[in-house]
Amino acid sequence: MLVTIGGVIPDIDGLGAIPQFLTRNMEKPMTFFSDYHHIISHNIGAFFVVVILAVSIANNRIKTGLLVLFTFHLHLLCDIIGARGPDGYQWPIPYLLPFSSEWQLTWSHQWDLNAWPNFLITIIAIAITFMLAWKRGYSILELVYSRADATFVGALRRRFPGMDAS
Numbered sequence: 106m107l108v109t110i111g112g113v114i115p116d117i118d119g120l121g122a123i124p125q126f127l128t129r130n131m132e133k134p135m136t137f138f139s140d141y142h143h144i145i146s147h148n149i150g151a152f153f154v155v156v157i158l159a160v161s162i163a164n165n166r167i168k169t170g171l172l173v174l175f176t177f178h179l180h181l182l183c184d185i186i187g188a189r190g191p192d193g194y195q196w197p198i199p200y201l202l203p204f205s206s207e208w209q210l211t212w213s214h215q216w217d218l219n220a221w222p223n224f225l226i227t228i229i230a231i232a233i234t235f236m237l238a239w240k241r242g243y244s245i246l247e248l249v250y251s252r253a254d255a256t257f258v259g260a261l262r263r264r265f266p267g268m269d270a271s
């Protein structure tokens with residue numbers, strides 16, 4: 106779970122979209138998302154905080170630390186490759202923050218967030234997740250609610266009974 110959180114946590118700064126959306130028609134709307142997305146948690150400073158927290162909680166500290174390093178940076182790489190906004194803005198990643206704002210990571214061939222490669226990757230990832238849940242008998246839901254997990258796996262196995270569970 107810590108490794109998964111390490112890979113998802115960079116988008117915590119995306120929560121600024123909620124107040125921005127809710128205040129969009131006000132005289133002075135809050136622009137938290139526009140101003141801070143990719144600033145607060147898409148950088149090396151945020152990485153250090155995340156990895157220190159994960160390692161302090163983990164049983165296997167070295168393995169967890171290395172996997173959090175991987176998933177956090179995989180998130181940043183995926184943002185660089187395929188997360189351009191609908192207006193063409195690339196959301197550069199100020200990787201060295203809070204130490205320096207000079208180095209901004211971008212890629213000139215970055216595809217849109219809603220481009221077909223992202224849809225294809227998502228479909229493949231969901232299919233793999235479902236196959237693993239079917240085969241192993243548990244899914245990520247197990248971390249949150251075991252009855253929901255059992256219901257989900259049971260539904261998968263009833264829908265696709267011919268798959269080999271070995």
